[in-house]
Amino acid sequence: MIKSEWFFWLVGAVFLVMAVQMLFDRTNPKRHGTAAFWGLLGACFFYSTWVNEKSLPAEPLGIAVLVLICIGGFNLTGKGKPETTSEEERAGLAARFGGKLFIPALTIPLVAMVCAVLVAKWKIGGTPILEKGSETILGLGLGAIVALGVGMWVLRERRVSVPLHAGRGLLESMGWALLLPQLLAVLGAIFQAAGVGDQVRKLTESILPDGQKLAAVALYCAGMFVFTVIMGNAFAAFPVMTAAVGWPVLIEQMNGDPAAVLAVGMLAGFCGTLCTPMAANFNIVPAALLELKDQYGPIKAQAPTAVALLGCNIAIIYFFAF
Amino acid sequence: MIVLLGVLVVVLGFATRRNPLLVVGVAGIVTGLLGKLSPVEILRTFGESFASSRSVTIFAITLPVIGLLERNGLQQQARTLIGKLGTKLTTGRFLTLYLLLRQLTAAVGLQTIGGPAQSVRPMIAPMAEAAAERRFGHLPAVTGNGGRLPEKVREKVRSHAAGTDTVGLFFGEDCFLAIGSILLITGLVNSTYHTHLEPLHLALWAIPSAVCAFFVHGGRLLRLDRKLERELVTANAEMTVAREDAQRGTQEGEATK
Incomplete structure (x- = not known):
């Protein structure tokens, strides 16, 4: 049986290998901080296995997470200039390989889908090949490995170090932002442990008339929208609104389908992202890149769509999730 | 009710454009303390929830x-x-x-x-x-x-x-x-x-x-x-x-x- 933990070890190992590459990259002015960040993250991926099994204490991992927060939060990470191809070389290579370049990229979702739908049902001697409950995640991992093989074959690339260096370049340019979604999930768990969910539920129950499904759905979606506009980030709004309305009211009290409520609720938050200057990288940076006089031009172009889609999302949850 | 101040930390932190990692870290510690968790319990919650939410970061593969x-x-x-x-x-x-x-x-x-x-x-x-x-x-x-x-x-x-x-x-x-x-x-x-x-x-x-x-x-x-x-x-x-x-x-x- 292929276990999901093996896959987490693979991801951890990739982080560790890339951390070693970073450590020796003298073009990166902050190479020690960068290597420490990704190396520690890789080590945490291994250690977590035994925390989940409850054979090692969780407290050291908590300390490590706080150290990661400090390294990233106080800007101790940076990026180097990994050796890569120039714009002209890339144009030449694109002309040479043409549409073949899309094949490896499409392999990832294809393999992931096949694993989740087909391979998930396969069994050897009564035990399923893929660990139960992790089929999609394992499919993604297998997809990425197969795609890498296909890519190296299609592009006639023999050295594994080339994709590893290229991937490290992407990792460095995304930086600590790559860890933010996971830390927001951690924050959600802390909210729950500290009783934030209970408090907000009491609050919303006192506001919401009993059993008013439409009002509850609208409150969840509009809350995602408003919190996202204020914070500039739907990911940050999600733990708050889900603890307040999504989970306790829509899913537990009204028996909504969790996948539908939460997936569409997140998209209601994305409608907020389309309307807020706080989401600078999506709304303000393009205006600067396009040399627009009105820096709110993209927001003005997006806002009517966002409001209409907020309505669509409310309708989708109301009609299909219950 | 006082634990809701933790939510306020998140909202204010993001709205004033502080580094998001620090906002999450501070909000987590503040909320935990307000919710009467001991420092060790807070560390344990950080650790356990990190271990069970690793799947969020696997797209790096x-x-x-x-x-x-x-x-x-x-x-x-x-x-x-x-x-x-x-x-x-x-x-x-x-x-x-x-x-x-x-x-x-x-x-x-x-x-x-x-x-x-x-x-x-x-x-x-x-x-x-x-x-x-x-x-x-x-x-x-x-x-x-x-x-x-x-x-x-x-x-x-x-x-x-x-x-x-x-x-x-x-x-x-x-x-x-x-x-x-x-x-x-x-x-x-x-x-x-x-x-x-x-x-x-x-x-x-x-x-x-x-x-x-x-x-x-x-x-x-x-x-x-x-x-x-x-x-x-x-x-x-x-x-x-x-x-x-x-x-x-x-x-x-x-x-x-």
């Missing part, structure tokens, strides 16, 4: 192959593909087609082939402008401006080029199961509420909204052509009035001379 493809010209090839589409279309139709393409590619995990720097500035904005110039090139508001669109109209076209890219990305990427938002939902719910959600189910539930987004935004883009025409006609009328005023001015000047 796709970076080597994406990096390999990008250094071999993936983005350039995507540009060539778009370039072939947009030679005979109106601005609105071209942007609608780009919206569809951006949604479809994002839905299979190719979020990085588009974007304001990768595609909008070098490709989409110039092509959308060129389409409008081709269509309205005979109007004096354009010919009088050296064949370029008047500033206000040009801004509008470029804003819509950027907006289309963002809408296409947002309402396409969630149909891909290994995107941060989908993994955040499963990671959060599975570690907080101790249930089991599959990323694939969430990704499938993103499809209805994606379809709505295509029709809503695509419909607006198709109406954009008419809107641009109306604005250019107004600009024309304004120019004519301005020119007549100027002529009258010179005539009056000559009369008083």
Whole structure:
């Protein structure tokens, strides 16, 4: 049986290998901080296995997470200039390989889908090949490995170090932002442990008339929208609104389908992202890149769509999730 | 009630643009202390929830192959593909087609082939402008401006080029199961509420909204052509009035001379 933990070890190992590459990259002015960040993250991926099994204490991992927060939060990470191809070389290579370049990229979702739908049902001697409950995640991992093989074959690339260096370049340019979604999930768990969910539920129950499904759905979606506009980030709004309305009211009290409520609720938050200057990288940076006089031009172009889609999302949850 | 101050820390932290990692760390510690957890319990919660939410970060495993493809010209090839589409279309139709393409590619995990720097500035904005110039090139508001669109109209076209890219990305990427938002939902719910959600189910539930987004935004883009025409006609009328005023001015000047 292929276990999901093996896959987490693979991801951890990739982080560790890339951390070693970073450590020796003298073009990166902050190479020690960068290597420490990704190396520690890789080590945490291994250690977590035994925390989940409850054979090692969780407290050291908590300390490590706080150290990661400090390294990233106080800007101790940076990026180097990994050796890569120039714009002209890339144009030449694109002309040479043409549409073949899309094949490896499409392999990832294809393999992931096949694993989740087909391979998930396969069994050897009564035990399923893929660990139960992790089929999609394992499919993604297998997809990425197969795609890498296909890519190296299609592009006639023999050295594994080339994709590893290229991937490290992407990792460095995304930086600590790559860890933010996971830390927001951690924050959600802390909210729950500290009783934030209970408090907000009491609050919303006192506001919401009993059993008013439409009002509850609208409150969840509009809350995602408003919190996202204020914070500039739907990911940050999600733990708050889900603890307040999504989970306790829509899913537990009204028996909504969790996948539908939460997936569409997140998209209601994305409608907020389309309307807020706080989401600078999506709304303000393009205006600067396009040399627009009105820096709110993209927001003005997006806002009517966002409001209409907020309505669509409310309708989708109301009609299909219950 | 006092634990709600933790939520306030998050809202204030993000709204005042502090480093998001520090906001999350401080909010977590503050909320834990307000909720009467001991420091050791807070550390344990940090550790346990990190261990059970690792699936959120695993999309990093796709970076080597994406990096390999990008250094071999993936983005350039995507540009060539778009370039072939947009030679005979109106601005609105071209942007609608780009919206569809951006949604479809994002839905299979190719979020990085588009974007304001990768595609909008070098490709989409110039092509959308060129389409409008081709269509309205005979109007004096354009010919009088050296064949370029008047500033206000040009801004509008470029804003819509950027907006289309963002809408296409947002309402396409969630149909891909290994995107941060989908993994955040499963990671959060599975570690907080101790249930089991599959990323694939969430990704499938993103499809209805994606379809709505295509029709809503695509419909607006198709109406954009008419809107641009109306604005250019107004600009024309304004120019004519301005020119007549100027002529009258010179005539009056000559009369008083």
